[in-house]
Amino acid sequence: MSTTSEHFTQAAERFDRSPTSQQLSAMAEKIWPLLALDPKQHWLDFGAGTGVLSVPLAQHVAQVTALDTSAAMLERLAAKQVANITILNQDIFSGLDQHYDGIISSMALHHVAETQRLLHCMRQALVSGGQLALIDLYAEDGSFHGDNDAKGVKHLGFEPDVLMQQAEQVGFHQLKLQHIFSIEKRTGQSYPLFLLLGTAR
Numbered sequence: 299m300s301t302t303s304e305h306f307t308q309a310a311e312r313f314d315r316s317p318t319s320q321q322l323s324a325m326a327e328k329i330w331p332l333l334a335l336d337p338k339q340h341w342l343d344f345g346a347g348t349g350v351l352s353v354p355l356a357q358h359v360a361q362v363t364a365l366d367t368s369a370a371m372l373e374r375l376a377a378k379q380v381a382n383i384t385i386l387n388q389d390i391f392s393g394l395d396q397h398y399d400g401i402i403s404s405m406a407l408h409h410v411a412e413t414q415r416l417l418h419c420m421r422q423a424l425v426s427g428g429q430l431a432l433i434d435l436y437a438e439d440g441s442f443h444g445d446n447d448a449k450g451v452k453h454l455g456f457e458p459d460v461l462m463q464q465a466e467q468v469g470f471h472q473l474k475l476q477h478i479f480s481i482e483k484r485t486g487q488s489y490p491l492f493l494l495l496g497t498a499r
């Protein structure tokens with residue numbers, strides 16, 4: 299089991315009660331007006347975890363597939379019994395046999411070492427014209443998680459320009475980036491999150 303999987307097996311039970319998750323729930327409503335959502339669409343939530351985005355997204359579209367390598371996190375999501383959420387316990391790099399109208403992801407990118415390979419997989423999994431919506435930390439000093447290695451953190455946030463360039467190289471266009479939310483920690487430090495939007499060519 300990888301460090302990331304071990305960390306989330308431990309974290310699953312208390313995940314929804316953590317101050318960070320509670321703040322992220324409030325972020326969801328800011329995202330939907332920025333997407334072209336349609337009741338016929340099928341979306342993939344990459345690194346869905348306990349469903350902080352999958353659950354509210356499922357109210358706007360026909361189907362959400364919640365993909366995550368952590369069975370423990372997905373068990374928490376399954377317990378919420380949302381009829382149009384399908385659980386997919388696998389690594390995105392093992393290949394997907396569907397094409398989606400959109401892919402969303404919150405706070406999972408920084409756990410994947412090979413960002414461009416991940417973006418390529420996402421492009422391959424989208425229909426032409428499909429939407430990409432990625433939320434993660436701007437580059438930070440490592441204090442967001444604290445114990446980065448033990449938590450399977452592979453990137454201390456991102457330089458959005460680099461991410462946008464990588465997305466363009468694997469076949470996304472109409473790329474747009476904005477600040478979407480900030481997570482406030484008990485230390486008083488605030489961590490801004492970006493939302494990267496793109497369209498599959």
Ligand SMILES: C[S@@+](CC[C@H](N)C(=O)[O-])C[C@H]1O[C@@H](n2cnc3c(N)ncnc32)[C@H](O)[C@@H]1O
Pocket residue numbers: 302303306319322344345346347348349350351365366367368371388389390403404405406409410
């Ligand atoms: C910080 S949690 C975020 C969960 C949820 N998206 C949220 O915003 O609350 C990161 C999630 O990404 C998942 N993850 C990390 N690497 C992954 C990979 N290669 N494939 C699928 N899921 C992965 C973890 O298991 C974990 O559930």
